[in-house]
Amino acid sequence: MSRTVAIAGVAELPHGKTGWPSTMALHEALVRAALDDAGVPPDTVDVLLTVAPRSDPYLVHAVAVAERLGLSPAHCHSYEAGGAGPVLMLRAAHDLLRAGAGRSAVVVAADLPLTGVSREAYVRNLAQVGPVHPEFEVPFGPTVPAMFALVARAYLDAYRLDDEALAAVARHDRAMAAGHPNAHQRGPMSLPAYRDSRMIAEPLRLLDCAPVSDGGGAVVLVADQPAADRRWPAVHLAGSGAGTTGLHLSFASSLTEFAAGVALEGALQAAGRRRADIDLALIYDCFSIAMLVNLEDMGFAARGHGAGVLQDRAAGAAGRLPVNTHGGLLSHGHPARAGGMSNLVEAVIQLRHAAGDRQVEGCATALVHGMAGVFASHAAALLVREEAA
Amino acid sequence: MRHPTPTTTDETAPFWQGAGEGALVLPRCTGCGRWRWPVASACPGCGAPLHWAPASGLGTVLTFTVVHRAASDALAADVPYVVALVALDEGVRLLSNVVGCAPSEVSAGRRVRVAFEPAEHSGIMVPVFVVCEPAGPTRCAEDGATYVTYHRLEPHER
Ligand SMILES: [Zn+2]
Numbered sequence: 240m241s242r243t244v245a246i247a248g249v250a251e252l253p254h255g256k257t258g259w260p261s262t263m264a265l266h267e268a269l270v271r272a273a274l275d276d277a278g279v280p281p282d283t284v285d286v287l288l289t290v291a292p293r294s295d296p297y298l299v300h301a302v303a304v305a306e307r308l309g310l311s312p313a314h315c316h317s318y319e320a321g322g323a324g325p326v327l328m329l330r331a332a333h334d335l336l337r338a339g340a341g342r343s344a345v346v347v348a349a350d351l352p353l354t355g356v357s358r359e360a361y362v363r364n365l366a367q368v369g370p371v372h373p374e375f376e377v378p379f380g381p382t383v384p385a386m387f388a389l390v391a392r393a394y395l396d397a398y399r400l401d402d403e404a405l406a407a408v409a410r411h412d413r414a415m416a417a418g419h420p421n422a423h424q425r426g427p428m429s430l431p432a433y434r435d436s437r438m439i440a441e442p443l444r445l446l447d448c449a450p451v452s453d454g455g456g457a458v459v460l461v462a463d464q465p466a467a468d469r470r471w472p473a474v475h476l477a478g479s480g481a482g483t484t485g486l487h488l489s490f491a492s493s494l495t496e497f498a499a500g501v502a503l504e505g506a507l508q509a510a511g512r513r514r515a516d517i518d519l520a521l522i523y524d525c526f527s528i529a530m531l532v533n534l535e536d537m538g539f540a541a542r543g544h545g546a547g548v549l550q551d552r553a554a555g556a557a558g559r560l561p562v563n564t565h566g567g568l569l570s571h572g573h574p575a576r577a578g579g580m581s582n583l584v585e586a587v588i589q590l591r592h593a594a595g596d597r598q599v600e601g602c603a604t605a606l607v608h609g610m611a612g613v614f615a616s617h618a619a620a621l622l623v624r625e626e627a628a
Numbered sequence: 629m630r631h632p633t634p635t636t637t638d639e640t641a642p643f644w645q646g647a648g649e650g651a652l653v654l655p656r657c658t659g660c661g662r663w664r665w666p667v668a669s670a671c672p673g674c675g676a677p678l679h680w681a682p683a684s685g686l687g688t689v690l691t692f693t694v695v696h697r698a699a700s701d702a703l704a705a706d707v708p709y710v711v712a713l714v715a716l717d718e719g720v721r722l723l724s725n726v727v728g729c730a731p732s733e734v735s736a737g738r739r740v741r742v743a744f745e746p747a748e749h750s751g752i753m754v755p756v757f758v759v760c761e762p763a764g765p766t767r768c769a770e771d772g773a774t775y776v777t778y779h780r781l782e783p784h785e786r
Contacts, residue, residue, distance in 0.1 A: 372723075373635040375666070378747055378754040379725045380632065380699040381711045388693035389713055396691070396736050440711075441694040441731075488713065489723040490666055494691055 245473035248277025248459030254423040254572030257453040273457035285341020321611025322579040326618035348577035349455025370612035388440035391528035393494040398543025407546040408527035416566025423572030447527040452572030456580040480505020497614035499536040521582035523610040579609040633750040642680040665720035685742035687716040
């Protein structure tokens with residue numbers, strides 16, 4: 240008899256420049272807050288999954304985090320899956336508990352790229368150890384924004400669009416972030432302000448790029464939690480999927496179509512649900528172009544029409560397809576190796592109907608999407624509110 | 629441009645040796661004849677061994693970006709520079725730079741040909757591209773191509 244596993248706790252702290260003394264201190268705070276939120280005693284944690292921050296030299300980061308917390312979970316693993324990591328860790332934790340590996344599980348990802356190393360050093364490090372091939376790409380000086388700009392140029396050329404399509408994404412996310420206390424960038428963004436932001440790699444401007452943020456989040460899953468012990472309506476993982484093309488853009492077979500759709504199809508099939516069942520989509524958008532391509536790959540818009548989903552605030556909390564109600568990576572923040580964690584946290588908060596002013600009315604099914612590299616690898620999870628399970 | 633030095637391996641020595649001699653040398657299948665990129669030990673299509681052969685060096689810009697914020701301090705003096713994905717006439721793509729012209733002269737569909745520039749410190753020559761004049765070389769005939777083997781992968785190297 241397989242067990243019932245629910246997401247019972249979440250935690251997130253404000254993104255931005257935070258001043259945490261170490262990544263370990265941040266991990267500890269997030270895990271403790273998520274366990275508190277779930278009402279789960281720390282000594283029931285049998286699974287702990289993490290993503291190692293680049294600055295942390297630990298052999299197995301998850302084991303070091305457990306040590307810091309004074310815990311000895313049997314299953315302690317760190318994931319190397321880029322921005323797809325949070326979704327894949329959620330799935331792994333869920334499957335471990337379902338298979339009887341323990342009582343509760345913690346998934347945590349956090350990083351401090353603004354604290355400790357300079358923003359400049361972080362951005363350059365990313366160009367060297369990020370999704371840029373050390374032999375056949377590095378000699379030509381592509382930054383990570385430049386890699387996404389190659390896709391953006393190809394996309395705008397293919398569908399004869401101008402920068403308004405990109406601006407629609409940046410402005411949508413900013414409008415959403417205004418309603419979230421943990422978001423990094425919350426000031427209003429007009430189209431002229433977008434166009435005044437400096438060019439980074441044409442056609443991408445500064446406001447097409449997610450900010451470098453300190454931050455992260457944690458999620459707690461519990462197996463067979465008695466209803467009386469629950470603090471929140473349970474949220475379940477109904478299904479998940481993944482899709483991968485390749486790590487380097489040099490070798491990509493398409494410049495405008497990648498594998499987000501493969502990931503979503505897998506999740507829909509596993510969950511026995513249809514695209515139309517999705518009440519809220521949390522899309523990985525480290526750059527504005529990522530939102531457009533991913534929305535279209537997932538079938539939420541026709542090719543070249545991704546921006547239409549977002550314009551006129553149609554995709555706000557009351558829109559037809561609410562998207563990134565927390566502001567996305569573009570405005571909620573991009574905490575380096577922990578990118579994508581806030582998508583997961585926002586889904587749980589919305590499914591609890593605890594999102595306040597930004598609440599999606601009657602939210603019962605939420606899509607959480609994560610992406611590694613330059614559209615390289617994708618993961619999608621469908622989370623559902625208890626009564627919809 | 630002040631190109632960062634590539635992290636090379638013994639496996640790709642023919643590529644860099646060719647570049648040092650002014651030739652763009654790429655893996656080609658000894659079975660089906662298709663050009664393959666990236667480097668592998670066997671053709672992902674037919675499984676036959678690959679060998680290194682000189683390519684025409686001609687291609688077309690698929691997409692490009694003008695970089696305003698450099699990837700390194702060394703490259704900061706070179707902004708704005710053009711990073712492009714070039715579709716070679718042989719059917720594979722290279723990420724590279726388009727040099728020798730104003731960024732505004734670069735567009736998707738522009739014909740380009742290979743040239744070589746030294747990387748910083750190592751002096752390793754790296755393949756970059758320059759725009760062809762409108763009346764310049766046209767697409768090379770795939771079946772008319774001749775090639776010589778620079779380096780044949782020996783069994784123990786596969
Ligand atoms: Zn072959």
